[in-house]
Amino acid sequence: MEKLIKIIDKSIDSYMDIDGVYQAKIFEAMRYSLFTGGKRLRPIFMIKTYEIFSKDINNVLPFATAIEMIHTYSLIHDDLPSMDNDQFRRGKPTNHMVYGEAMSILAGDGLLNLAFEIMSKSIEYDNEDNGEYKRKIRAIQEISKNSGVQGMIGGQVVDLLGNHENMNRDKLKFMYKAKTAGLFQASVVAGAILGGAKEEEIEILRNFSLDLGLLYQIQDDLMDAEEDRKINKLTFLTYYGVEHTELKVLELTKKVFDSLDQLKNRNIDSLKEVTKLLVKREK
Amino acid sequence: MEKLIKIIDKSIDSYMDIDGVYQAKIFEAMRYSLFTGGKRLRPIFMIKTYEIFSKDINNVLPFATAIEMIHTYSLIHDDLPSMDNDQFRRGKPTNHMVYGEAMSILAGDGLLNLAFEIMSKSIEYDNEDNGEYKRKIRAIQEISKNSGVQGMIGGQVVDLLGNHENMNRDKLKFMYKAKTAGLFQASVVAGAILGGAKEEEIEILRNFSLDLGLLYQIQDDLMDAEEDRKINKLTFLTYYGVEHTELKVLELTKKVFDSLDQLKNRNIDSLKEVTKLLVKREK
Structure with missing residues (x-):
């Protein structure tokens, strides 16, 4: 796992190494947030899923890098004064505390754009067979949908406008599915597509990733319970109460591993292992 | 021209028509800025360039729509309180005045993401010949580079940090090339690529679009001279003075039409016509 994180970090770093240019400051700002202790969960899940079906990691690495950039941009914008107004993240000052709001x-914006730049540039249309770049295009389509107004951003909007009065079950479900689970889904499904999984395997992994994303967010709610109560934040926990929430965690945990077990003809040991680590995580 | 603008507007509108979803508010906010009197210059130049080489406008329309979304997102973010703090644009309240900063x-973010979603989705890899989707991928690569940290965003960073003390000729040149000319270049070059222009034609049109973008921005400076002086804004005009700037306008105007005349074996009447309109524009 440490070896994999090093590979991911090196790949991210390779796009940030632009010294001497006039706009060097934005690279510094992007790099700052890319390297403040992120766990690289999304790229790890993408690569581990990919490796079930294919071996050459170079085909998935640009996409794994891009998904971490999309995740990072969303955190930078989320932390802004007009959004969550967070001054610290992972124990360090947030991006706008260091570089100012405008930067x-x-x-x-730069990270979101760079993610698509990296993914599209990874397609070398003259040196690849048909299948190879079809898979890459499909992966970009999958990621863009899940990170956009129908996915992560859509979930953020509902989160931004939501309160205890105007929320309902379906809306809350959409918010959770879109916001956190959106990028988990994008990561796992893109990994499967790029690796060359069969259609039915892609759908199994889609269900797996959605449940995993939900589980991850609901665990977060349980860990942040006290703080969320203070700021009167609407979460799955505050909406349904602790008993129902803990049952949901058990249900999702079961579903996550049941999904994986449906891929019985494949070697899923490694993906199962990182899933176990995520499910049992401590703050 | 009016007919073309209607086609572009209809295409933009088709992506905004999502009633009844939980995140409807963001579609309202995106639509607000997409339809506040933009002149659709970038899509028009993309389509007019495309039409020199190909006829079926449906292949270029998603890209023309995407470039207008990228342009619009950049205006929304530019106007924010921590950026230019503009309260009005084209005589109407800016996006954040209507929908608040967070939204x-x-x-x-939603528009930038949607632009890439639309472009990547336009590739129907099962129904197109090889050349068709190669061109689309290359167009995405061209647009993403010019809208990103090496292009428009990079130029915005230099603009944000620049002042009369720390500026120099090369830096100012980079800022102008990247900021406004970046998206003009992306529009024209993507149009040429999608249309199937030859490599040497693409390069002629690249030079044309860069000069045109510079010209457009410098004309803006001349028109906004009084206001820019008030807020002590650094522009080509305030850096070089009015005489040098007016000479530059003449020089660029000549270069723009000289470039077009190099495409002598093609019918460039229509592109020339919109170029003339742009060059002679009044505020």
Whole structure:
């Protein structure tokens, strides 16, 4: 796992190494947030899924790098004063505390744009067979949908406008599915597509990733319970109460591993292992 | 021209028509800025360039729509309080004045993401010949580079950090090339690529679009001279003075039409016509 994180970090770093250019400051700002202790969960899940079906990691690495950039941009923008107004993340000052609001907005924009730049540039249309770049295009389509207004951003909007009065079950479900689970889904499904999984395997992994994303967010709610109560934040926990929430965690945990077990003809040991680590995580 | 603008507007509108979803507010906010009197210059130049080489406008329309979304997101974010703090644009309240800062940030993010979603989705890899989707991939690569940290966003960073003390000729040149000319270049070059232009034609049109973008921005400076002086804004005009700037306008105007005349074996009447309109524009 440490070896894999090093490979991911090196890949991210390779796009940030632009010294001497006039706009060097934005690279500094982007790099700052890319390297403040992120766990690289999304790229790890993408690569581990990919490796079930294919071996050459170079085909998935640009996409794994891109998904971490998309995740990072969303955190930078989320932390802004007009959004969550967070001054610290992972124990360090947030991007806008260090670089100012304007640069933070641009750094977020820059990372989102760079993600698509990296993914599209990874397609070398003259040196690849048909199947190879079809898979890459499909992966970009999958990621863009899940990170956009129908996915992560859509979930953030509902989160932004939501309160205890205007929320309902379906809306809350959409918010959770879109917001956190969106990028988990994008990561796992893109990994499966790029690896060359069969259609039915892709759908199994889609269900797996959605449940995993939900589980991850609900665990977060349980860990942040006290703080969320203070700021009157609407979460799955505050909406349904602790008993129902803990039952949901058990249910999702079961579903996650049941999904994996449906891929019985494949070697899923490694993906199962990282899933176990995620499910049992401590704060 | 009016007919073409209607086609572009209809295409933009087709992506905004999502009633009844939980995140409807962001579609409202995106639509607000997409339809506040933009001149659709970038899509028009993309389509007019495309039409020199190909006739079926449906292949270029998603890209023309995407470039207008990228342009619009950049205006929404530019206008934010921590950036230019503009309260009005084209005589109407800016996005954040209507929808608040948080929603404006998300609306900008949403439009940037949607642009790449639309472009990548336009590739129907099962129904197109090889050349068709190669061209589309290359167009995405061209647009993403010019809208990103090496292009428009990079130029915005230099603009944000620049002042009369720390500026120099090369830096100013980079800023102008990247900021406004970046998206003009992306529009024209993507149009040429999608249309199937030859490599040497693409390069002629690249030079044309860069000069045109510079010209457009410098004309803006001349028109906004009084206001820029008030806020002590650094522009080509305030850096070089009015005489040098007016000479530059003449020089660029000549270069723009000289470039077009190099495409002598093609019918460039229509592109020349919109170029003339742009060059002679009044505020």
